[in-house]
Amino acid sequence: MAIAHQYGYLKPGEWLISEEMHKKLIGLGVKIFTATMPLTTSGKLYRPNWKPGSKYPIYNTAFPFDVMADTLRMFCQGMKVCVEIAVMAADMGTIPINEEIISIAGTRRGADTAVVIKPAHFHQIYDLRILEIIAKPRLTSVFE
Numbered sequence: 001m002a003i004a005h006q007y008g009y010l011k012p013g014e015w016l017i018s019e020e021m022h023k024k025l026i027g028l029g030v031k032i033f034t035a036t037m038p039l040t041t042s043g044k045l046y047r048p049n050w051k052p053g054s055k056y057p058i059y060n061t062a063f064p065f066d067v068m069a070d071t072l073r074m075f076c077q078g079m080k081v082c083v084e085i086a087v088m089a090a091d092m093g094t095i096p097i098n099e100e101i102i103s104i105a106g107t108r109r110g111a112d113t114a115v116v117i118k119p120a121h122f123h124q125i126y127d128l129r130i131l132e133i134i135a136k137p138r139l140t141s142v143f144e
Contacts, residue, residue: 001094003085004034006041033087039069039080039121068125076136078113081105083128090119099123100131112137 002025005016015022025032043066072080082103089095097119106112116132 002032006036039084041064077107078105082115086117086119
């Protein structure tokens, strides 16, 4: 199973991955699930890529989920994604919330983080537990 960025994340009406890759994954038997990213999207709602003349206002503030996301990024980008995709999968009903799962994620360079998680739904995210870090990169940022 793969949990993907929401449809239209970077460009309205488009997948983040190429159509070719999408078809290849499906051909390999990978079930792709797509949902809104709970720790990422809400902040973007209030801080879109603003430019002069935009209909959107600028809010120079942080929101609670920004703090949560940035705290997880202190481990590495993949840690934030591991938590986020576990919540997304739980909210879609594709994984149980009463069992441990292994969540694997990473950066543009590929999967580099794996953790054992007891998932939770988004509205109960503080019940989620990161039980074990199996692997994480030594570098914590895609910018290092």
